[in-house]
Amino acid sequence: MQQFARLHTDKGAVPVILKGTEHLDLRPIVSDISADSIAGGALIDVDTSRLSPIGGDFTYLAPIDGVRQIAATGFNYKKHIEEFKMKPPTEPEVFLKAMTSLTGPFDPISRGGDDGVKLDWETELAIVLGRETTNISAAEAADHIFGYVCINDISDRATQVDKEGQQHLVRAKSRPTYSPIGPYLTTGIDAMKLDVWTKLNGRFEQQGNTSDMLFGVHEMVAYFSSHMTLLPGDVIATGTPPGVGFGKNRFMAIGDVLECGITGLGAQRHDIRS
Incomplete structure (x- = not known):
């Protein structure tokens, strides 16, 4: 490692x-x-x-300079799917976050938007690509992965779903500071046996393990590479365990302290600001 x-x-x-x-x-x-x-x-x-x-x-x-693409998926933990009483997806969801949302592991997070923001946490394992990758198989994926980082897929739930019930993931997740990553970029670990956790004001909100993923990291890289060309240093966020604020109708406010971490990847700490 x-x-x-x-x-x-x-x-x-x-x-x-x-x-x-x-x-x-x-x-x-x-x-x-x-x-x-x-x-x-x-x-x-x-x-x-x-x-x-x-x-x-x-x-x-942030442990990588010049990230060019932040790709992501949702509902990839079985217990998170059960939490929302959803039918398990048959293939990963694919969406992108703006690169300008990226920030460091101890930088403040800005709520942004207006007073109606519903700011939520989603601690996730993120894959870091080691080489240009297009249309590979899951069996080939290990040779294309450089390492892993912790990312928090910060979201404004107020703008994620419109009045007709349609999802708008990019706009809900792309404001400045909505993608803190780090502190460590770690190589040589078994990514499918890592504890993932989140605390808000010292209280555990999420406690999961990557072994609960529906689609593993190799499957994820292969699937994303079939729809886009991945570049060295690109990041793929692999979904979050149960315990997000949306499911509890509890969101972050100015003055809150958000902490999160993953085994071997270090822990983050963020003050929530206006």
Whole structure:
């Protein structure tokens, strides 16, 4: 397993690899963690023996610079489907979120919109692509996945469904700060055995495991690649466990604190602002 991150320091953005409690400077190997460095192969089996730890103060940035596509699916956890008393889908849903919704793992989340916003959480495992991918099989998918990150698919439920009952996922999920990712980009893990959790103001709202997915990560990459070309560094959010606010009619307000995390991918913390 390797864990990568990007830090904001007094010298700007610094790519790092974690070794125990240390953050080792990757700049002798790559200038940043980006689509180019992921595709180039320099971050595979990194030799840390000649890397030095980062000192001083820093904050975490989104762990990938220059993400070009944020793809996503919904209702991919069996217990989440049961929660809403829905019929299981026969194939994954496909939608995109605006790249401008992406933000870091400790940045504030802005409600945006007007006073009628119904701001909801959806902690999700996200796949990070390692190479250009088009029309592959599930058996080939492992060779196209670089690693995984935690993403929170923040949504405004007030704009997600119109008066006729039609879904509008892109507009509900694409405002600035609605896609926090990180803190770690992790490789070499079994993605189908990870705990996923969300807390609001210290109270657990979601507690699930990726083993409950209806469509696994390999199936997801294959399916998405049959409908679009995926690029190195692209992110595919794979759905959320039960416990979203929409099912409880409970939403986030200004002043709330949202926390979430996934095994091996670290934990996020966000203040909710106007």
